[in-house]
Amino acid sequence: xxxxxxxxxxxxxxxxxxxxxxxxxxxxxxxxxxxxxxxxxxxxxxxxxxxxxxxxxxxxxxxxxxxxxxxxxxxxxxxxxxxxxxxxxxxxxxxxxxxxxxxxxxxxxxxxxxxxxxxxxxxxxxxxxxxxxxxxxxxxxxxxxxxxxxxxxxxxxxxxxxxxxxxxxxxxxxxxxxxxxxxxxxxxxxxx
Amino acid sequence: xxxxxxxxxxxxxxxxxxxxxxxxxxxxxxxxxxxxxxxxxxxxxxxxxxxxxxxxxxxxxxxxxxxxxxxxxxxxxxxxxxxxxxxxxxxxxxxxxxxxxxxxxxxxxxxxxxxxxxxx
Numbered sequence: 456x457x458x459x460x461x462x463x464x465x466x467x468x469x470x471x472x473x474x475x476x477x478x479x480x481x482x483x484x485x486x487x488x489x490x491x492x493x494x495x496x497x498x499x500x501x502x503x504x505x506x507x508x509x510x511x512x513x514x515x516x517x518x519x520x521x522x523x524x525x526x527x528x529x530x531x532x533x534x535x536x537x538x539x540x541x542x543x544x545x546x547x548x549x550x551x552x553x554x555x556x557x558x559x560x561x562x563x564x565x566x567x568x569x570x571x572x573x574x575x576x577x578x579x580x581x582x583x584x585x586x587x588x589x590x591x592x593x594x595x596x597x598x599x600x601x602x603x604x605x606x607x608x609x610x611x612x613x614x615x616x617x618x619x620x621x622x623x624x625x626x627x628x629x630x631x632x633x634x635x636x637x638x639x640x641x642x643x644x645x646x647x
Numbered sequence: 648x649x650x651x652x653x654x655x656x657x658x659x660x661x662x663x664x665x666x667x668x669x670x671x672x673x674x675x676x677x678x679x680x681x682x683x684x685x686x687x688x689x690x691x692x693x694x695x696x697x698x699x700x701x702x703x704x705x706x707x708x709x710x711x712x713x714x715x716x717x718x719x720x721x722x723x724x725x726x727x728x729x730x731x732x733x734x735x736x737x738x739x740x741x742x743x744x745x746x747x748x749x750x751x752x753x754x755x756x757x758x759x760x761x762x763x764x765x766x767x
Contacts, residue, residue, distance in 0.1 A: 488679050528685075607651070643657075
């Protein structure tokens with residue numbers, strides 16, 4: 456189920472309560488611990504699919520919450536709390552990947568060598584051969600397409616929700632996903 | 648989307664990623680102490696000078712404007728004073744009445760009035 460597909464009055468009420476408490480300096484820290492408890496796992500899996508390694512995902516997740524904490528006073532509830540956190544996580548992931556690429560050589564035959572190396576060497580990867588092959592094919596995509604593909608394929612996130620997070624039109628996201636899916640299908644078929 | 652469904656059937660939706668045991672429970676416990684304390688924004692104390700400054704500035708400007716106007720009026724050239732029509736000091740009430748009449752009566756009425764008077 457998609458991260459932002461949480462529906463129903465109950466979830467909305469909980470989020471409203473948390474946002475109200477976040478704006479109260481006396482209750483802010485306590486409310487933020489609820490935010491961490493509620494969203495850390497969902498954010499982690501999104502980050503993990505982007506940065507591949509567990510240790511890196513852990514670092515980026517920490518940075519995401521530190522940044523959210525630093526800017527929590529500016530959050531006024533114009534967007535969903537989850538959307539806001541997701542946006543920070545996406546930005547932190549892309550920044551992290553770009554820094555890693557700048558430190559290492561990158562792009563061999565269209566694949567990201569840094570991320571490919573992590574996929575093959577990380578201690579916390581234990582899927583089957585097909586899952587690994589799919590991940591390798593996904594790594595050939597540009598970061599934005601990879602992000603869109605992950606959100607749609609693995610999390611079945613709605614285009615409207617993706618549009619809010621990525622500040623991109625629904626049409627452009629659909630086109631991006633279509634290109635990504637086609638490319639992955641070709642890659643997977645070629646390798647069989 | 649059919650393409651998406653076909654891909655999911657063929658390749659599945661599972662990822663090969665895993666995490667250490669109790670990672671998420673421990674993450675929450677680890678991250679909270681790392682969050683820096685926030686400075687509680689106190690209500691700023693406004694000094695007396697800052698509070699009365701606008702009033703003092705306004706009063707100063709008003710005083711300066713009055714002074715400038717007075718200065719301008721006092722230093723006007725003498726010839727302007729000469730242009731002021733001097734009104735003769737009237738000797739009596741009768742003179743004042745005559746002047747008042749002269750100012751309100753037009754020429755025609757005056758001739759008419761004079762022609763009605765008996766000739767001495």
